[in-house]
Amino acid sequence: MERYADVKLANLERTLESLTPGAVSGTAGLRPLLLHLEITTRCNLRCLKCGHATDPPGSERISPRHLAYSVIETFDEFFAAAAKVHTFGYGEMFLYSKLQRLVQRLKSHDCVVDGITNGALVGEEEINWLVEFGYDELTFSIDGVEAATMQRLRGVDVERLWATLSYLRDRKREKGADRPRVVVNFVAQADNYHELPDLVRKLTDLDIYFIGVNTLHRPDSTSSDSYFQLYREYSLRNVSRHDVEQVFARAEKLAHQASIGFASYVDWEGEYGQPVTELVQLKPASNGHTTAEISDEPPSLPPFYCAHPWMSVYVHADTSVRVCCFMQGSVGAASSGEELESVWNGERITEIRNAVRKGEVHPACRKCVQAGRYKGSFLELEDIRRTLT
Numbered sequence: 001m002e003r004y005a006d007v008k009l010a011n012l013e014r015t016l017e018s019l020t021p022g023a024v025s026g027t028a029g030l031r032p033l034l035l036h037l038e039i040t041t042r043c044n045l046r047c048l049k050c051g052h053a054t055d056p057p058g059s060e061r062i063s064p065r066h067l068a069y070s071v072i073e074t075f076d077e078f079f080a081a082a083a084k085v086h087t088f089g090y091g092e093m094f095l096y097s098k099l100q101r102l103v104q105r106l107k108s109h110d111c112v113v114d115g116i117t118n119g120a121l122v123g124e125e126e127i128n129w130l131v132e133f134g135y136d137e138l139t140f141s142i143d144g145v146e147a148a149t150m151q152r153l154r155g156v157d158v159e160r161l162w163a164t165l166s167y168l169r170d171r172k173r174e175k176g177a178d179r180p181r182v183v184v185n186f187v188a189q190a191d192n193y194h195e196l197p198d199l200v201r202k203l204t205d206l207d208i209y210f211i212g213v214n215t216l217h218r219p220d221s222t223s224s225d226s227y228f229q230l231y232r233e234y235s236l237r238n239v240s241r242h243d244v245e246q247v248f249a250r251a252e253k254l255a256h257q258a259s260i261g262f263a264s265y266v267d268w269e270g271e272y273g274q275p276v277t278e279l280v281q282l283k284p285a286s287n288g289h290t291t292a293e294i295s296d297e298p299p300s301l302p303p304f305y306c307a308h309p310w311m312s313v314y315v316h317a318d319t320s321v322r323v324c325c326f327m328q329g330s331v332g333a334a335s336s337g338e339e340l341e342s343v344w345n346g347e348r349i350t351e352i353r354n355a356v357r358k359g360e361v362h363p364a365c366r367k368c369v370q371a372g373r374y375k376g377s378f379l380e381l382e383d384i385r386r387t388l389t
Contacts, residue, residue, distance in 0.1 A: 004080045004110045011081045012388050018310045031081035033384050034312035038089025039096040040066045041317045047154045054227040061090050067317045069098045074337035079109035083384040087115040094121040103133050112136045119161045127168050139183040144192045145199040169207040181209035188215050190238040196251040210261035241272050301359045306374035307381045309353045326368035
C-alpha cells in the first residue's frame with residue numbers, strides 16, 4: 001500500500017477518533033475503510049442450505065442481477081480511502097464478467113481484496129490473473145471430502161476442486177507469490193461433520209492458509225419453511241455434541257500439524273442449548289410460509305458497541321446500501337460515487353450511528369444484535385489497523 005498509504009492511514013485515524021466517547025455525534029471517517037461490493041446475486045449452484053435453493057421464486061435477495069461496472073467506475077475515491085474490499089455477495093463472484101477488470105482496478109488503488117467462491121467456475125485462466133494481480137484471499141466453500149457428499153450438498157465435482165487448488169498452489173510457486181492465500185470454509189451438519197478430519201488431510205499439501213468451520217444458521221423470521229425443515233433434519237443437534245467436539249478436535253490437531261490455521265465458529269451452547277421447537281415459535285405468514293418470532297428484548301449494550309456504522313458500507317447489486325450484511329433495510333442507494341458520498345454522510349446512517357453511540361439498538365440493527373454478529377466489527381477494525389500500520 002504505497003501510492004495511497006497516506007489517505008488510507010488518515011482515514012483510519014479519523015475513524016478511530018470517531019469511535020471515541022468524546023466524538024461529535026454521528027461523525028465518521030473520511031470514507032469507509034471496508035467496502036463490500038455485491039457484484040452479483042446470480043449463482044451457478046443450488047446448494048440446499050442456501051436461499052438460491054430454499055427461497056420462494058421471485059425473492060428479493062436471489063433476484064438475478066449484476067452490479068453495473070459503470071457504477072463501480074465512479075467509486076475510485078472510495079477505493080483510494082478503503083483498506084479492504086470484499087468482492088462477493090449473495091451469488092457466485094466468478095459469474096461477474098468484469099471481475100478481472102474490477103480486481104485490477106482495486107489493486108491499482110492498493111486495496112486488500114478478498115472473496116468467496118464455490119470453486120466450480122475457477123479454472124487455469126482465472127488462477128493466472130488472480131496470481132498476477134495479487135488477489136489477497138480467496139475462500140473456497142467445501143463441505144466434504146467424498147465425491148458423493150459434495151455432489152449431494154453442493155452439486156460440485158470435488159475432483160475438479162482438488163485440481164484447481166493444485167494448479168493454484170503450483171502457479172504461486174512458479175511466480176514466487178504468496179497471494180492469493182487460500183481459505184476453506186466448511187459448513188458442518190449432521191451428515192458431513194465426520195468427514196472434517198479427512199478433509200484436513202486432503203488439504204495438507206494444497207497450500208491452505210486457514211480452515212474455518214461453521215454450522216447451519218439457526219432459522220429466523222426470514223427463513224422459509226423448507227430451510228426450517230432442513231435445519232431440523234441436519235443441524236448438529238441431531239448428533240452427540242461429544243462426538244462432534246471429538247471430531248473437531250482431531251481436525252484441529254491435524255491442521256496445526258500441517259501449519260494450517262483452524263477455527264470453529266460453532267456456538268455450542270446455542271446449538272445444543274434448546275431444542276429447535278423451543279428455539280422459534282412458528283406461525284403462518286401471509287405468503288404461506290412459516291416464520292419465526294424472535295424476542296424483541298435487546299441486550300444491555302455499552303456505547304459504541306459496534307464499529308461498522310463508522311467503517312463499512314455494503315453496496316448491493318441493485319445499488320441499495322447497508323452498513324453491513326446483517327442490517328435490515330437500507331441507508332440509501334448508490335448508483336454513483338456522488339450518491340455513495342451522500343449516503344455515507346446521510347441522515348439514515350447518522351441516525352444509526354447515534355443509536356450505537358449511546359448503546360441503543362436501532363431497528364435496522366436488531367437482527368444483527370440478536371445474532372451477536374456486531375461483536376466481530378472491532379476485530380475487523382483491528383485487522384485493518386494491522387494491515388495499514
